[in-house]
Structure formats: structure tokens, C-alpha cells
Amino acid sequence: MSQDTSTKPPSGMRDFLAPDVVRRRHVTSIVQRVYESFGFVPLETPAIENLSSLLGKYGPEGDQLLYRILHRRDKLQRALEGSPREQDLAEEGLRYDLTVPLARVVANYRELPAFYKRYAIQPVWRADRPAKGRFREFYQCDVDITGTKSLVADAEVCGAVAEALHQLGFSDFRILVNHRALLRALVARAGIGPNAEALALIVLDKLDKIGADAVKQELAQKGVPAAQTEALLEVLELSKQPGALAQFAAGEGALATGARELQELFANAKSGPAAAHLVFDPTLARGLGYYTGPIFEVTCAGLAGSIGGGGRYDNLVGMWKGQEVPAVGFSLGLERVLLIMGEREMFPPLAIGPQILLCRMGDVPAATAIGVATALRGQGLRVEVHADAVPLGKQLQYANAIGAPFAAILGANEVAAATVSMKNLTSGAQAAVPIGEVSRWLSSSK
Amino acid sequence: MSQDTSTKPPSGMRDFLAPDVVRRRHVTSIVQRVYESFGFVPLETPAIENLSSLLGKYGPEGDQLLYRILHRRDKLQRALEGSPREQDLAEEGLRYDLTVPLARVVANYRELPAFYKRYAIQPVWRADRPAKGRFREFYQCDVDITGTKSLVADAEVCGAVAEALHQLGFSDFRILVNHRALLRALVARAGIGPNAEALALIVLDKLDKIGADAVKQELAQKGVPAAQTEALLEVLELSKQPGALAQFAAGEGALATGARELQELFANAKSGPAAAHLVFDPTLARGLGYYTGPIFEVTCAGLAGSIGGGGRYDNLVGMWKGQEVPAVGFSLGLERVLLIMGEREMFPPLAIGPQILLCRMGDVPAATAIGVATALRGQGLRVEVHADAVPLGKQLQYANAIGAPFAAILGANEVAAATVSMKNLTSGAQAAVPIGEVSRWLSSSK
Numbered sequence: 001m002s003q004d005t006s007t008k009p010p011s012g013m014r015d016f017l018a019p020d021v022v023r024r025r026h027v028t029s030i031v032q033r034v035y036e037s038f039g040f041v042p043l044e045t046p047a048i049e050n051l052s053s054l055l056g057k058y059g060p061e062g063d064q065l066l067y068r069i070l071h072r073r074d075k076l077q078r079a080l081e082g083s084p085r086e087q088d089l090a091e092e093g094l095r096y097d098l099t100v101p102l103a104r105v106v107a108n109y110r111e112l113p114a115f116y117k118r119y120a121i122q123p124v125w126r127a128d129r130p131a132k133g134r135f136r137e138f139y140q141c142d143v144d145i146t147g148t149k150s151l152v153a154d155a156e157v158c159g160a161v162a163e164a165l166h167q168l169g170f171s172d173f174r175i176l177v178n179h180r181a182l183l184r185a186l187v188a189r190a191g192i193g194p195n196a197e198a199l200a201l202i203v204l205d206k207l208d209k210i211g212a213d214a215v216k217q218e219l220a221q222k223g224v225p226a227a228q229t230e231a232l233l234e235v236l237e238l239s240k241q242p243g244a245l246a247q248f249a250a251g252e253g254a255l256a257t258g259a260r261e262l263q264e265l266f267a268n269a270k271s272g273p274a275a276a277h278l279v280f281d282p283t284l285a286r287g288l289g290y291y292t293g294p295i296f297e298v299t300c301a302g303l304a305g306s307i308g309g310g311g312r313y314d315n316l317v318g319m320w321k322g323q324e325v326p327a328v329g330f331s332l333g334l335e336r337v338l339l340i341m342g343e344r345e346m347f348p349p350l351a352i353g354p355q356i357l358l359c360r361m362g363d364v365p366a367a368t369a370i371g372v373a374t375a376l377r378g379q380g381l382r383v384e385v386h387a388d389a390v391p392l393g394k395q396l397q398y399a400n401a402i403g404a405p406f407a408a409i410l411g412a413n414e415v416a417a418a419t420v421s422m423k424n425l426t427s428g429a430q431a432a433v434p435i436g437e438v439s440r441w442l443s444s445s446k
Numbered sequence: 447m448s449q450d451t452s453t454k455p456p457s458g459m460r461d462f463l464a465p466d467v468v469r470r471r472h473v474t475s476i477v478q479r480v481y482e483s484f485g486f487v488p489l490e491t492p493a494i495e496n497l498s499s500l501l502g503k504y505g506p507e508g509d510q511l512l513y514r515i516l517h518r519r520d521k522l523q524r525a526l527e528g529s530p531r532e533q534d535l536a537e538e539g540l541r542y543d544l545t546v547p548l549a550r551v552v553a554n555y556r557e558l559p560a561f562y563k564r565y566a567i568q569p570v571w572r573a574d575r576p577a578k579g580r581f582r583e584f585y586q587c588d589v590d591i592t593g594t595k596s597l598v599a600d601a602e603v604c605g606a607v608a609e610a611l612h613q614l615g616f617s618d619f620r621i622l623v624n625h626r627a628l629l630r631a632l633v634a635r636a637g638i639g640p641n642a643e644a645l646a647l648i649v650l651d652k653l654d655k656i657g658a659d660a661v662k663q664e665l666a667q668k669g670v671p672a673a674q675t676e677a678l679l680e681v682l683e684l685s686k687q688p689g690a691l692a693q694f695a696a697g698e699g700a701l702a703t704g705a706r707e708l709q710e711l712f713a714n715a716k717s718g719p720a721a722a723h724l725v726f727d728p729t730l731a732r733g734l735g736y737y738t739g740p741i742f743e744v745t746c747a748g749l750a751g752s753i754g755g756g757g758r759y760d761n762l763v764g765m766w767k768g769q770e771v772p773a774v775g776f777s778l779g780l781e782r783v784l785l786i787m788g789e790r791e792m793f794p795p796l797a798i799g800p801q802i803l804l805c806r807m808g809d810v811p812a813a814t815a816i817g818v819a820t821a822l823r824g825q826g827l828r829v830e831v832h833a834d835a836v837p838l839g840k841q842l843q844y845a846n847a848i849g850a851p852f853a854a855i856l857g858a859n860e861v862a863a864a865t866v867s868m869k870n871l872t873s874g875a876q877a878a879v880p881i882g883e884v885s886r887w888l889s890s891s892k
Contacts, residue, residue, distance in 0.1 A: 049455070374719060
């Protein structure tokens with residue numbers, strides 16, 4: 001191998017050493033337990049999907065961010081004999097989100113229940129430009145309910161996400177809520193026609209990040225008359241007034257239908273964990289094209305951007321299944337949650353590595369040390385045996401390096417007495433403890 | 447989207463619905479707990495590695511099985527303007543095993559302890575021809591110890607794997623053990639020269655699968671004289687005799703060194719969990735080129751092939767680090783373990799899905815039902831709220847479809863009394879239970 005091979009992971013990718021892994025597991029295990037308490041069941045789909053499943057679901061920008069798998073052997077040879085284009089070189093790609101694989105699964109397995117409530121906690125891959133806090137491999141924690149238009153489902157996915165955040169220790173988050181039909185009606189009211197509507201939603205999605213002036217500029221560049229953008233921003237501002245939602249709901253048409261659905265959603269959620277966090281935000285747009293009803297986004301004080309989002313998408317699953325399958329879902333971004341929890345020091349102490357380093361003296365055979373370790377492990381303890389019978393000082397140094405709280409010293413005397421000398425590596429205190437009593441001794445010495 | 451898009455996962459890939467996921471988690475959580483009890487700490491590396499890290503580590507066949515990631519945007523355009531070859535179209539690939547990423551990590555993070563004991567449970571990808579029980583995405587469960595040549599490490603990785611198998615319920619497995627130096631000395635003794643040695647090891651690795659005749663034929667085709675192959679098979683057969691290992695150990699040279707290391711390994715392991723399972727097998731070869739010392743393979747009665755393997759590889763990590771870093775590891779294949787456990791019905795009952803379906807009658811608002819569900823979830827119960835207040839019979843039918851053991855029926859009467867009517871869906875028995883007592887009632891009614 002050449003000397004210049006990098007030992008770093010590829011750009012945008014990360015290695016997780018033990019302290020990272022235990023923090024990630026702390027979060028995912030709580031999220032998993034909460035999602036299960038809401039009756040969701042787990043689903044895991046493969047990292048690799050057919051490109052035909054992925055392309056066209058995430059907009060043109062999304063298509064560009066897909067990781068594509070290069071053809072192999074004969075297929076590659078045949079492609080290279082012509083003048084290949086990108087589409088001639090790949091037919092598989094990496095998972096880009098957890099929603100499209102869910103839609104495929106719902107279409108594929110007829111045995112799934114009428115209401116399929118599934119959660120998924122898996123990595124996704126996007127070839128985005130890496131930046132601080134933005135990675136090319138990252139985890140999403142999704143809940144979705146397919147098969148019902150009932151707004152109980154929308155309230156339940158909001159509740160599941162809110163409860164997960166509560167149990168992680170968050171209290172100051174907001175779940176912004178809007179409705180695609182309501183928003184589209186407001187866009188139309190501002191005079192923006194159906195052709196520019198999708199464009200307006202995509203640009204509007206950036207409003208909280210780039211500000212009103214930049215939105216005006218971007219829409220102007222794309223041919224939306226300034227007066228229409230002004231009108232849209234004004235109507236959205238007015239819609240933020242207290243009572244605006246009730247006023248919309250009292251009217252007629254799509255605007256009223258959307259508003260009434262949001263009212264029902266708020267009413268459903270009022271005795272659940274999301275109640276204190278739901279906020280109507282008429283400017284919330286959500287970039288993805290497939291949303292059809294309520295849309296959600298979680299924000300947290302002091303964080304630019306969101307830690308999760310979702311909404312109702314009643315047409316996506318049906319694309320595969322050939323019949324309408326309504327659905328609603330909510331996704332938490334693991335990396336964002338970890339980022340805030342790290343900054344705010346929200347992690348409890350998390351156990352990593354062995355509790356005991358077994359230090360073997362030169363007068364004890366390795367087999368004897370392994371026998372003692374086996375007995376201690378049988379008591380439920382995490383025990384590492386030092387690989388060599390080097391001088392004790394060196395073994396204790398190593399125990400400190402790996403952060404083991406205790407050393408169990410084993411010399412010929414201890415072997416004869418069927419004990420180990422337990423040394424507390426914080427206090428330095430030492431005591432002879434019968435081998436069969438070590439776990440009990442550790443519990444009582446806390 | 448076109449109608450003919452397949453809803454199946456790509457060839458060799460699998461979706462895991464809830465019953466699969468909980469069985470997989472049952473196994474991985476036990477393996478993880480056992481690995482941690484041996485003092486191993488977790489590591490997770492990205493799915494995508496630089497091809498420069500992967501190529502050349504798994505032999506020419508391995509290189510062919512790598513998933514490569516197609517270049518994007520400018521890089522792809524530039525490549526397509528010429529007459530691209532495979533190597534012009536990709537510089538990243540998917541993880542092929544967990545050992546090469548470990549070697550890269552050891553070289554990259556100077557803060558790792560002198561002896562780095564890590565475990566990893568992650569998927570790997572190989573574009574192998576799919577077959578029964580062979581997949582293109584599958585999980586490995588690896589333990590490795592880097593930084594020591596002590597045969598305590600070799601005994602400990604064998605012990606960790608043996609204990610994991612014990613705790614999963616296996617008792618009839620064997621850990622075949624051989625030594626690369628010993629085997630190479632026997633190959634040389636048969637007259638096979640250094641040039642044909644690697645070839646002989648690769649073909650020998652298939653001996654238990656294809657038999658002696660096929661081995662002779664394959665080596666003959668590749669230019670190894672028949673007499674040499676005959677001699678090799680004969681010397682290996684003789685080496686299976688009881689006492690052969692002790693006889694080798696009494697001699698001199700590489701054969702004796704290898705044999706003495708195996709004797710030390712067996713001695714070290716004799717008071718650990720692997721003791722009853724270790725068997726010297728002079729025909730064991732292990733295909734991969736990077737092994738340098740003891741090699742292992744786990745076999746199980748009634749299973750063709752192995753459920754895991756490993757060995758000592760003292761040179762691989764050093765390729766990156768520019769200094770020798772000895773290492774030994776053992777890998778369990780999750781899919782093989784699951785296959786046998788399924789066939790032998792070794793899984794305990796595993797909880798899936800909600801314990802309670804909350805059935806809401808038409809005279810109860812959705813918010814009230816969600817409030818009751820929230821209270822039950824607060825008692826630690828897994829509860830699904832039926833999305834609609836359809837007739838009770840239909841809701842109970844759905845409860846059966848999702849396998850919920852209990853229904854909690856909530857009508858206006860129950861709401862007034864602050865109770866739910868708990869219905870055991872197996873026995874049909876029904877009882878009014880105060881909302882705050884449901885968890886206690888469920889525990890006592892078991």
C-alpha cells in the first residue's frame with residue numbers, strides 16, 4: 001500500500017469512538033423506547049435502493065445529492081464500450097431518507113396491518129457539501145403512520161416526537177405547524193399563479209434562515225413579480241396575528257379546510273405531550289414537494305435551523321401501490337439532537353469500557369487470570385485482563401489510560417487465598433476481596 | 447413514476463419487518479453485552495471508505511466484490527470526457543469488512559490506548575452472487591485487540607465469541623484452530639514452493655466444502671504438481687493424529703514455533719468459556735492473506751460452512767501506521783447465527799408492538815383518548831390509539847391483526863368513571879380498571 005493513503009474517513013464521514021457511540025446510543029435508545037410506547041414497530045431497510053425508487057422524489061437538487069453505485073463487471077464493460085452518460089453507469093443508490101423506503105415497503109408487503117405504524121432509526125447518505133454540523137452520513141429517527149387520514153395520527157406523531165424530546169431532557173422546543181393547503185391558498189391570494197407556486201414554497205422555506213429581503217431577491221430573480229412577493233409576505237405576516245387561524249376556519253374553500261384541520265390537530269393533541277409545544281406558523285413551508293396536509297418543524301432556542309420535521313403526504317405511497325395510501329410522519333435528526341445535548345451538557349454519566357482491569361503478577365499463569373476474569377464476568381462485571389504480566393505500576397498506568405475505575409490485583413498470595421486485591425483507582429484504597437464477592441463488594445462500596 | 451418500478455429491495459438486499467428486527471436485536475444485544483463484559487469498547491465507522499483503503503486487502507476476488515461509489519458532478523463530467531476506465535469513475539466504496547476500517551482507525555487516532563480492545567456490530571457490503579443464505583448486505587460482530595502479541599489476547603477473543611454463543615443458547619459448536627506459520631511449514635514440507643503457497647492456502651480453505659478430489663483438481667489446473675498436492679493432503683491428515691501438535695512443538699523452526707504458540711493459546715484458554723470448544727485442525731487455512739499467526743473458525747453441527755472466524759494479523763495495521771502493530775480478532779456472522787437459531791427455534795418469546803390497543807367509542811373525543819393513552823404510556827406501557835372511532839368489532843379485529851394482547855375500551859361511561867374496560871384478547875375476559883391502575887392490573891393478571 002502506498003504511504004500516502006489517508007487514515008481519515010472520507011470527506012463528510014465520521015468515525016465514532018466509544019464515547020461518541022455511547023452518547024449516540026443513549027439518545028437512540030430513549031427515542032426507540034418512546035416510539036415503542038406509542039405503539040410503533042421497528043423497520044429496517046437496506047442501505048442500497050434501486051435508483052428508480054429514489055430518483056424524482058427529492059427534487060432536482062436531491063437527485064444531485066444521491067450516492068450512486070457504479071456498475072460492475074459485464075454491465076460496466078458494456079457501458080464503457082459506448083459513450084456512457086451518468087444514467088448508463090449506475091442503477092442503484094444509497095438511501096437518501098427513510099420515507100421513500102417506507103413507501104416502497106408498504107407497497108411490497110401485503111401482510112402489513114391497515115394502519116402501519118413504524119419507526120426507523122437508520123443512517124442516510126447525501127453528497128452535500130460538508131460544513132460544520134453537516135455530514136454526508138447521518139441518522140434519522142422517523143415515525144410514520146400509513147393508512148389513515150385521521151388527524152389522530154398527526155397528533156400522535158407530534159406526541160411521540162415531543163415525548164422523546166422530553167425524555168431526552170428538552171423543554172424549550174417548539175413544534176411549528178402549518179398546512180400545505182392553507183399555505184397554497186395564501187400563495188394564490190397573493191396573486192402567485194400555480195406555475196410559480198412550487199418555487200415560492202421552496203424559497204419561502206428559507207425565510208427564517210435568509211430573511212425577507214433575500215426571499216424577495218431570490219423570487220424576483222426567478223421571475224416572480226416583486227408586488228406578488230410583497231403581498232405574500234404581508235399576508236403571511238397578517239396570518240400570524242392571534243385569531244387568524246379561527247378566522248380562516250370560519251371561511252370557505254381550501255384555506256378554511258386547511259385551517260379546520262389544524263384546529264382539529266391542535267384539539268387532538270391538547271391532552272398529549274405535544275400540547276405545550278405546538279405553534280401555528282403560517283410561514284412554515286417545508287421544502288419537499290410531497291407534503292399534502294399539516295406540516296411540522298421542531299425548533300429549539302438558540303439553534304439555527306430545525307432538529308426535525310415532517311408532515312402529511314397522502315400521495316407518495318400510492319405512487320407505488322397504485323391506490324391511495326394516506327400517511328403522516330415526523331423525523332428527528334440525531335446529529336442535531338446530539339449537538340445541542342453536547343453544548344448544554346445534557347448527558348448523564350455513561351458507562352464506557354471495563355469496570356475492572358485484572359492485573360496479573362508474574363507469579364500467576366495467564367490461565368489462572370483468565371479463570372478469575374471468567375468468574376468475575378459471571379457476576380455481571382465488565383473485566384479486562386491485562387495482556388502481559390509486566391510490573392504492576394505499568395498495569396495500573398494502563399488502567400488509568402482506559403478509565404477503568406478499579407484494578408483487581410492477582411498475585412500468587414491472592415490465588416492461594418481465592419481473593420483479589422481490589423484497588424479503587426480514584427481513592428487509592430485497597431482491600432482483599434474473595435473472588436465470589438467482588439460484585440457485591442463493588443455495589444456496597446459505592 | 448413509472449408503474450413498473452419494483453417494490454422489492456435490490457437483489458441480495460433485505461427489508462427487516464418488526465419480527466425480523468426484534469430477533470436481530472435479541473442476538474446483537476446479547477453479543478454486545480458479552481463483548482462488553484470482556485472489556486471491549488464499541489467503535490462505529492462510516493459505510494463509505496476511500497477505495498485506496500479497501501483495494502488490495504481482500505485479494506483480487508475481493509476487489510471485484512467491492513461496491514464503488516460513482517463520481518458526481520464535475521469529477522464525473524471530466525471522467526466521461528475521456529475514455530474512462532473503472533478506476534476513473536470512483537474513489538470511494540462501501541465497507542467490505544470491519545477489520546480494515548479498524549486498522550485505519552488505529553492508525554488515525556493517537557489517543558487510543560496501547561491495547562485497543564474494540565468491538566463492532568455493523569453491516570458490510572459485498573457484491574457477491576446472491577444465493578440461499580448469502581446476502582449482499584450482512585452484519586458482522588467483531589472483537590479485536592491491537593497492540594499486543596500476547597496469546598492472552600488470542601485466548602480472550604476466542605473466549606468472548608464462545609461466551610456469546612453460550613448466552614445465545616449454543617452448546618455444540620467447535621472453534622477450529624490452526625496456525626499460519628505451522629500450516630506454511632507443512633505446505634513447504636509437501637514440496638510446494640513459496641510462489642504457489644498463497645494459492646495452496648486459498649484452495650485448501652475450500653477443502654471442507656469441496657472435498658480432497660476437487661482440491662487436487664483445482665491445484666492441478668493452477669499448475670501445482672499432483673504429487674505435491676497429494677503430499678500436502680497426506681501430511682495434513684497425519685497432523686490430525688493425537689499428539690501431532692506436541693510432536694511439532696518439540697521440534698525446531700517455524701513449525702515448532704507455531705505449534706508452541708497454539709499450545710500456549712490452548713493453555714491460556716483452559717479456564718475460560720472457549721475451553722471445551724477449541725480443536726486443533728491442521729487443515730484450516732482461512733482464505734484471507736493478512737493472517738500471520740493463530741487462525742480460528744467456528745463450526746456448528748448440521749451447518750455447512752462456518753458461523754465465524756478470525757485470527758492474528760500482525761502486519762495489517764502497520765501498513766497504515768508505518769510501525770508494527772500486532773492484532774488479533776474474531777468475527778461472528780449475524781446472518782448465520784440467526785439462520786441456525788431460527789431452524790432450532792432458539793428464540794425466547796420477544797415482545798413486538800403495542801401491549802394495548804386503545805379503542806375509542808364514538809361518544810368520546812379523540813383528545814380524551816389521547817389523554818388516556820398518555821396516562822397509560824406514563825405507566826411504562828406500549829399503547830396504540832385506534833385512529834378512528836369506528837364500531838368496536840372493527841377495532842378489535844385490528845387489535846388482533848397487530849397482535850396486541852389487550853384492548854382498552856373507552857366509552858363515555860368509562861370516561862365518567864375514570865376507568866377503561868380492559869379486554870384480554872386471548873381469553874375474552876373483560877374488567878373495568880381505573881386508569882391509574884392498568885399497569886399494575888396487567889402485571890397481576892399474568
